[in-house]
Amino acid sequence: MFVPGHTTENGVHIRDAMDLKRTMFTVVIALIPTLLFGMWNVGYQHYLAYGMEVGFWENFVFGFVRVMPIVVVSYAVGLGVEFAFAVAKGHQVNEGYLVTGMLIPLTLPVTVPLWMVALAAVFCVILGKEIFGGTGMNFMNPALLARAFLFFAFPAYMTGDIWTDLSPEPGHALVDAWSGATNLVAFDTNYTNMSSVSNMFWGFEQGSIGETSVFAILIGAFILIATGVGSWKIMTACCIGLLGMGLFLNLVAPADIPTHAMHTPAYYHLLLGSFAFGAVYMATDPVSAAHTETGKWIYGILIGAFTVVLRVFNPAYPEGVMLSILLMNVFAPLIDHMVVERHIKTRLRRA
Amino acid sequence: MAKPITLHKGYDIKLVGEAEFTTSDLPVSEVVAIKPPDFPGLVPKLMVGEGDEILAGQPLFFDKNNPQIKFVSSVSGEVAEVVRGSKRRIMEVRLIPDRGERRYVQHEPADPLILSRENIINRLLEGGCWNYIRQRPFSLIANPEDTPKSIFVSCFDTAPLAPDLGYIVDFEKENFQTGLAVLNQLSVGNLHIGVRGKASGKDLTESDFKQVPHEHIHPVQGPHPAGNVGIQIHHLDPIKKGDIVWYVHPQDVIIIGRLFREGRYRADRVVALTGSSVKAPQYFRAVTGQTLASILNTRTKADTARIIQGNVLTGTTSSADDFLSHYTNQITVIPEGDEPEFLGWLTPGIKKLSLSRTFFSWLFPKRNYQLDTNMHGEERAFVMTGQYDQVLPMNIMPVVLLKSILARDIERMEQLGIYEVSEEDFALCEFVCTSKIEVQRIISEGLELVRLEG
Numbered sequence: 135m136f137v138p139g140h141t142t143e144n145g146v147h148i149r150d151a152m153d154l155k156r157t158m159f160t161v162v163i164a165l166i167p168t169l170l171f172g173m174w175n176v177g178y179q180h181y182l183a184y185g186m187e188v189g190f191w192e193n194f195v196f197g198f199v200r201v202m203p204i205v206v207v208s209y210a211v212g213l214g215v216e217f218a219f220a221v222a223k224g225h226q227v228n229e230g231y232l233v234t235g236m237l238i239p240l241t242l243p244v245t246v247p248l249w250m251v252a253l254a255a256v257f258c259v260i261l262g263k264e265i266f267g268g269t270g271m272n273f274m275n276p277a278l279l280a281r282a283f284l285f286f287a288f289p290a291y292m293t294g295d296i297w298t299d300l301s302p303e304p305g306h307a308l309v310d311a312w313s314g315a316t317n318l319v320a321f322d323t324n325y326t327n328m329s330s331v332s333n334m335f336w337g338f339e340q341g342s343i344g345e346t347s348v349f350a351i352l353i354g355a356f357i358l359i360a361t362g363v364g365s366w367k368i369m370t371a372c373c374i375g376l377l378g379m380g381l382f383l384n385l386v387a388p389a390d391i392p393t394h395a396m397h398t399p400a401y402y403h404l405l406l407g408s409f410a411f412g413a414v415y416m417a418t419d420p421v422s423a424a425h426t427e428t429g430k431w432i433y434g435i436l437i438g439a440f441t442v443v444l445r446v447f448n449p450a451y452p453e454g455v456m457l458s459i460l461l462m463n464v465f466a467p468l469i470d471h472m473v474v475e476r477h478i479k480t481r482l483r484r485a
Numbered sequence: 486m487a488k489p490i491t492l493h494k495g496y497d498i499k500l501v502g503e504a505e506f507t508t509s510d511l512p513v514s515e516v517v518a519i520k521p522p523d524f525p526g527l528v529p530k531l532m533v534g535e536g537d538e539i540l541a542g543q544p545l546f547f548d549k550n551n552p553q554i555k556f557v558s559s560v561s562g563e564v565a566e567v568v569r570g571s572k573r574r575i576m577e578v579r580l581i582p583d584r585g586e587r588r589y590v591q592h593e594p595a596d597p598l599i600l601s602r603e604n605i606i607n608r609l610l611e612g613g614c615w616n617y618i619r620q621r622p623f624s625l626i627a628n629p630e631d632t633p634k635s636i637f638v639s640c641f642d643t644a645p646l647a648p649d650l651g652y653i654v655d656f657e658k659e660n661f662q663t664g665l666a667v668l669n670q671l672s673v674g675n676l677h678i679g680v681r682g683k684a685s686g687k688d689l690t691e692s693d694f695k696q697v698p699h700e701h702i703h704p705v706q707g708p709h710p711a712g713n714v715g716i717q718i719h720h721l722d723p724i725k726k727g728d729i730v731w732y733v734h735p736q737d738v739i740i741i742g743r744l745f746r747e748g749r750y751r752a753d754r755v756v757a758l759t760g761s762s763v764k765a766p767q768y769f770r771a772v773t774g775q776t777l778a779s780i781l782n783t784r785t786k787a788d789t790a791r792i793i794q795g796n797v798l799t800g801t802t803s804s805a806d807d808f809l810s811h812y813t814n815q816i817t818v819i820p821e822g823d824e825p826e827f828l829g830w831l832t833p834g835i836k837k838l839s840l841s842r843t844f845f846s847w848l849f850p851k852r853n854y855q856l857d858t859n860m861h862g863e864e865r866a867f868v869m870t871g872q873y874d875q876v877l878p879m880n881i882m883p884v885v886l887l888k889s890i891l892a893r894d895i896e897r898m899e900q901l902g903i904y905e906v907s908e909e910d911f912a913l914c915e916f917v918c919t920s921k922i923e924v925q926r927i928i929s930e931g932l933e934l935v936r937l938e939g
Contacts (some may be wrong), residue, residue: 139823140860140863145915145923145924145925146797146799146915146925147793147802147817147858148498148500148856149862149916149921150917150919151837151838151839151844151861152840152841152861153862153921154865154868155862156841157868159831228865269865270865270866270868271866361842362841365870365871421868426882427874474885477882477885477901478900481880481900481902484880
């Protein structure tokens with residue numbers, strides 16, 4: 135709670151006011167728009183499924199009641215494990231989980247059981263981070279690793295008609311036209327069946343709690359870039375890679391199947407699924423991303439490109455952002471290594 | 486004039502407490518001390534004993550590893566005491582100065598332009614001025630046996646509250662010119678001078694350097710650390726393994742000039758007393774080894790203030806009982822910040838200085854800050870990336886270099902440019918570091934490692 139009264143001892147006598155607590159808190163602030171919109175959208179999708187017309191606050195309250203327990207469990211369990219490690223290893227509780235604890239709920243469907251959230255939090259802290267030595271030592275994004283764990287361990291809870299809370303509404307039945315398919319499923323079979331670009335941008339669609347509204351995510355991106363906390367290079371590179379691959383697939387798309395996913399306009403990919411969420415909040419994790427400035431461009435471009443490739447060519451799993459980021463997390467040290475080697479070569483040439 | 490160098494990376498830390506252009510002469514203190522720890526890598530061997538009468542310019546001790554480098558007294562008087570630390574290491578040679586006129590060891594004045602390089606080296610060694618010439622890499626006293634590929638003098642200082650070197654040089658322009666002539670002979674015409682790119686106020690300009698070919702005067706434009714000699718060396722004459730570059734501070738150039746013009750070792754310096762805990766920041770003329778108490782006197786505000794010899798980025802913590810160090814040109818006094826701040830990481834931070842824009846103080850770019858010594862956090866692992874790159878105007882990958890030092894990988898350090906860096910060049914990296922890592926200490930360890938084993 136306090137900025138400690140520690141004073142400088144060696145080296146510089148004054149220090150920048152910025153510390154890791156404030157860094158993490160800034161990211162949490164940047165996540166708030168997606169959380170609030172996510173809460174509203176949970177209610178909106180629920181009442182939409184039952185064909186009920188309700189007001190803004192009813193939507194929000196419904197979502198709040200459903201989402202808050204997920205957030206609370208994520209924080210309580212994750213911080214509990216962090217605390218246990220801090221006691222066992224004799225160090226302070228680290229700030230890293232401030233962000234991870236919020237990211238985990240936002241990447242999950244609202245129908246996820248709470249015990250699963252708890253399991254994800256434990257997995258995230260132990261296998262995502264502490265096993266490597268704590269915050270700053272992990273090589274993969276812990277929140278994304280937790281989501282991937284749930285995705286592969288409990289596929290029934292992470293895919294299919296699980297995106298909308300369908301708690302019974304007395305006196306109401308699901309509307310006939312309701313489908314639990316997200317845009318990504320529609321896009322995979324016939325890209326023209328997707329909901330409107332406007333809905334994809336504003337977020338009036340089904341999906342994980344925090345991923346649907348590109349608009350809310352852009353507010354977060356603005357906060358991260360304006361404060362200098364999130365890397366604009368990675369965000370931009372992700373978009374470049376995604377658009378580049380999207381355009382390339384448009385060029386080589388089969389002309390005889392006009393509704394094939396390869397024909398999807400490249401900019402649709404920006405709005406589809408959780409790309410925006412991944413590019414802004416997950417790919418920019420400074421620990422698991424590439425560390426070198428040139429490396430950030432390569433890392434981001436490859437994330438964007440792989441996302442499109444996975445979406446278009448992987449019928450079993452039409453969303454590719456999570457796997458793209460995790461894959462590039464693994465490759466980030468190699469990218470950095472190549473950048474450093476090139477730097478050394480140019481240094482030698484200069485000499 | 487040479488092509489200007491424009492640096493975009495870096496940051497000017499604007500603090501309250503800049504010295505006014507007023508210089509007061511201070512009477513010499515009752516005790517003066519010459520301190521061997523001021524000289525990195527020195528293994529001192531005493532040449533005097535307690536009670537000995539000495540003259541200004543008389544050797545007190547020499548370097549065991551290089552006996553021709555002698556360290557001389559800045560005053561005349563009597564050796565009062567030799568203060569030793571652990572393992573009988575000599576910490577201070579305390580002297581009681583004469584109350585009257587200072588008596589000097591007299592050397593023959595000479596025009597450096599007609600002296601050979603060898604003769605100049607001998608005069609500098611005999612006159613006690615050799616230790617003002619330092620070398621990169623490692624920032625040690627130069628070895629007179631070496632031939633450097635160039636000599637650098639940076640004539641402007643961009644560090645926080647730094648003394649105005651143009652103002653200081655203005656007092657003794659002739660001695661400064663003579664000192665530059667000495668260095669020009671030493672460098673066999675490879676003397677490089679860094680001046681502020683967009684000169685203003687009292688900044689030195691090309692017309693102030695009669696002894697230096699105009700193509701060797703380099704305007705350097707940019708924020709701190711543009712004034713650091715290491716940055717200028719990096720951009721003008723980079724150091725590879727095996728290379729040696731010498732450098733001298735302008736104030737030391739003046740002392741060297743005095744030796745040749747007056748034939749005396751006169752170690753008076755103009756010292757800037759700066760910082761927000763100083764009542765009226767200004768300049769003082771003091772002698773090397775003078776007590777800080779005589780400089781600080783009743784001029785500081787608070788009891789809980791930190792006294793720093795040097796600037797807030799690279800200076801050393803000192804006290805009123807200490808003595809003016811050999812290379813000190815600035816004393817900074819700022820408040821200690823040992824009070825915990827409830828939810829300090831949550832406040833808008835209008836009065837907090839940060840390069841990040843998470844504090845709203847970024848809306849006031851022209852504000853001068855009154856900073857204390859609070860860490861504003863605790864040490865963490867490397868998390869944020871790209872922070873150091875913003876403030877290090879060098880073709881160096883700072884974090885990669887630091888990690889190679891932590892891994893004690895000497896070959897990697899050499900590949901990444903360890904020979905080109907010095908602790909002071911990384912001071913801003915340490916200042917901005919979100920993880921509060923002691924960057925300068927790591928660099929220092931790396932330099933020590935390659936010096937001993939590289």
